Amino acid sequence: MDALQSLRKDHRLITRVLDAFETYVGYVEASIPVDRFDLQRFVAFFQDYGDLYHHAKEESLLFPALVAAGVDWNLDPLARLRREHEHEHYLLSSLEHSGLRGDAWSTHDRLHFLSIAKEFIAFQRTHMRFENSEVLPLSERVLSELSRARLTRDAERLDHVYRSRILSSTTLANGLFRSHTLDQPPRCWSRDHDPSHAGS
Secondary structure, eight states: OOHHHHHHHHHHHHHHHHHHHHHHHHHHHTTOOOOHHHHHHHHHHIIIIIIIIIHHHIIIIIHHHHHHTTOOTTSTTHHHHHHHHHHHHHHHHHHHHHHTSOSSOOHHHHHHHHHHHHHHHHHHHHHHHHIIIIIHHHHHHHSOHHHHHHHHHHHHHHHHHTHHHHHHHHHHHHHHHHHOOTTSOOOOOOGGGOGGGTTO
């Protein structure tokens, strides 16, 4: 698959999980009981697939290709993307901390989680909208046919390196879709749906 199309495909998957996470957050805000371990599963997906794999594809492959094509490393959009990736990492760390707290949240813990979660959701939607509407069209304009072919080759190699992470993240995403849709109440996972229990 063409590297730029692969990045768009990543965005679609991340958006689907973000939609499920927004439903989960809505349950918490409405004081509807949820599986607290699902927060850890959401964070695991966003860390493994988004922060590690997807960002590696952008930062180690796309960004250098754009710089080689004449895009300034120190100016937007690349400077903005680097700042946003750092902020995303911070928000994920905060969400992870909320997920690792005790079995029951205090009122303060719950409100803190809701604040961070809502900020993360809004931030992610804005970030991906910027990439889809500005960065990827820019890439299509400035990258030569040869540069794009090289980018695609390197992205396929990266996919091979991250193959097991991609598979486990996709499995995790599918379970989260099933558990958190707007047309059904929240439900707990079975162990069969959770890749973290594989082989246990």
